[in-house]
Amino acid sequence: MGLSNDRVLDFPSLRLPKLSGGAVRYVSYDCIKYFEPKTDRLLKDNLQIPEALFMLFDTIVALDHFRSTLSIVTHMKLPKDPSDDLQPAYDEAYEILRKTLDIIYQPETPLPTQILGEKSESEQQYSSNVGRKGYEKFVTELKKYIVKGDIIQAVPSQRFRRSTKLHPFNIYRTLRTLNPLSYVFFLSCADFYIVGASPECLMKTEGYALLPSDSRFGYSPAEARSRPRIVNHAITATIHRGKNAAEDDRLAAELLASKKDRAEYVMLVDLARNNVNRVCHATTIIVDQLMRIDGFSHVQQITSEVSGVLRPECTRWDALCSIFPAGVVSGAPKIRAMELIYDLEQEKRGIYAGAARWFGYDIVRTEDSSSDDKVFVDEGPMGTCIAIRTMLVKDGVAYMQAGGGIVHDSNTTDEWMETMNKLSANLRCVSSRRDTSGMG
Template sequence: MLFISMFSFGNTNKNSNIYAQPSLSTIRALLAKSLTSPNPANLVPLCTTVPAELLTPTSIYLKISSKSPSRLSFLFESALTTETIGRFSFVGSAPRLVLKTGPGHGASVDPLPLLEAELRKSRVLDVPGLNLPPLTGGAIGYVGYDCVRYFEPKTAREGMRDVLGVPESLFMVFDTIVAMDHFYQTVRVVTYMRVSPGILEGEGKLEEAYERACGELRRVAEVLREGEIPVPVQPSIERGGEYVSNIGREGYEGHVRRLKEHIKVGDIIQAVPSQRVARPTSLHPFNIYRNLRTVNPSPYLFFVDCEEFQIVGASPELLVKSELGRVITHPIAGTVKRGKTVEQDDALARELLESIKDRAEHVMLVDLARNDVNRVCDPLSTRVDRLMVVQKFSHVQHLVSEVSGVLRPGKTRFDAFRSIFPAGTVSGAPKVRAMELIAELEKEKRGVYAGAVGYFGYGSVDRDGKEEEGAMDTCIALRTMLVKDGVAYLQAGGGIVHDSDPYDEYVETLNKLGANVQCITSAEEKHLQEQEQEQGSAINDVAGKQELAIDKQQEKTHIELAAG
């Protein structure tokens, strides 16, 4: 509070109706100290607030992306449970930079050093009292499952078929983000002003940079204030699309039996094979997302438009997040369907908690998560914050735990990501050997599925040059669809242990695919009904015009006869 009283904190920008924070005088005072430190800031955050009464996350995304010169964009939302929503939703469009890796898209290398090097170029000035949301800029995208071959070279296998043909990783770097705060019902536009060491020396340099940043705030605010919401153009819907599995029931059950043989001889304790299904659809990818967020509200809801393909997801599971040096991961293992009544729902939850198989599998994955966290954290700080809590989602119930720890000196969020990726819930235990066997059985690259989707924010420095690592929040790409060239790809797997039944495990994958299957089917039905209603209205309009023409002709004939 003392600091705020020393400076003019806000500024009403010239020729606009936006109120930008912090003010030019505040920035000048902060930079005077920062630019003389050994580690000066080169980014200054500016923000403005827009009335949120008539805005929703989807309307914000549609408005922002429709006015963008690029299709590259994202929308992140969160429903903490089926009854509650997360505090923030985030939208970004037209990134200043795109980083891709993988054959045909970029270098075939570990993507994390590239990402870390790029983000290290940007140091955000810490502005006391600004109270920004957790994501205001940085890298947003995904690390595909197949990147594990760079983290654990033993898992690499030659000749893996690349059916999807997407980058192994893709990150978009944004300097402007729109954040909706559902708690306070406000929308904040945040952008960054780039500064150099000599910006305070040249006359008018700081003012010009400030005006450019305010111009970006003003541009986005004006787009958000527009009344019209540009709904995606939906092509005609055709019924009858069939799901085709890459291996089918026989293939999946065969994977289960072979993995059980490895378990019997002590080669592994658990492994998580998967199957992928593909289905043609003419649905606009964002219309799939609009329906998914309704039928399957989840802690991680995301739509990422990568231009050539789109990622549509409703993941229940945090992979790893890092806040102020604390690393958190959420192992999920043990699944049962939702009941049709409250009583049946509770009975199924008790059945899940009492299942010896599910409890054993879950405890094993919690131990694996503790080991992964311990690799980069102080072992004395590692703890299990929650153990085997039943969490309810739209179609299934899961056993969920939470493991956390404090990063050791010299370790970063990228080290934590590398240590935990991929989650044991999509690979197995021991993790490396399980992944080797999965690669040998599946013989196809998984792509985005079982990888991670999320963000790595910019790091910050205070006025004295003290650094603070940026936030990281990533989920496992589960309940996730990849839409490319008019085809939706869905994938799901399950944990195989010594007493797994092949058929039951196959059915579990179908249950996990259920929400996304229903999402596509119901979205198509909805738009098909709208399409038929429009066609009916058009036919009625034509018939009405024809009747009007006949009436006019008859009236003309009567007039002519009367005149004769």
């Protein structure tokens, strides 16, 4: 998928951040109807937000927390006519860098004003759109379809709402401290905000690799030259954190020993392999990680990683469509599970279980040869995370949603408690009265 007709030249020596320009966006779970029409339903739209939102950026400020460095990147737009003078384009790009640097060098950047007083009664309460009994009924109903053989697993959810006077950016700053996961993000979207700390990559590109150019596979050496490596993560099976390392180890062993959780996990790894196989060369597909326990701020989960090299006839957009939405937030078989979820929930999920993502511009590369330089256009980088542990803040209300994988021997009480464990960090952030003015 190209971003308009813009492409950027590759300069490896500059060591630019992966995203040096391109699109930042979210896509809601409900966009699945455009890929899989069978899932289309007439649903309540209680949140009233766009199904997708795209923001294009030519200038990026990248802060490397590990190296404590900051980079400002902008793109010099070349004239269409090669004979035109380049100086005006250079001057324009230089001015953008200068103005951006002036903003960064301001002696003090004002943070959102935050009044820390007593909580109102509404701020002390949160409510579920279905309640405990409603969620447990979801579990019971889905187990009936599992017994009938319609599905193997499905992932229902419940949404909580809580009034808050906290500024959304301060919620983000607190969340980043309390729940520092792999994908922490803040999106300001006109009249609403999306704040998330997701542990799970939906799909990303990670370098480039060669495809086999053997004639049996039908690829010429040029086609097999360099293709993006597609990586898909799967995280499932949840247990709470212990009070210390020894208790963490005991709980992790308990999770790995659970036949229910292992069966659910193996099924989702197999689903990930099938999704990657739809767009990647079969001989390149690898399960890079299997049955690894990862600890997060409030829970421990089993994780895996599956990767493959993208086929020449497929794009990174094709790869995303083959995986979206993730099996860990829908179920298996995926289409039937999503139909049943919508029939039970009866309303749009919005950002929950969708994706937050970025797409970089396609990259123009050159390769030296004995006679001349060869020019290639490669798919640009991309990264997407599943929008879980994510909040929508709109009109003074924070909305957050969580679900769990339901299988044949799921316990209704345990499944409800799993959703509460997953939401605990977000609920703490919204109810926090901490003064965030001194937080980084």
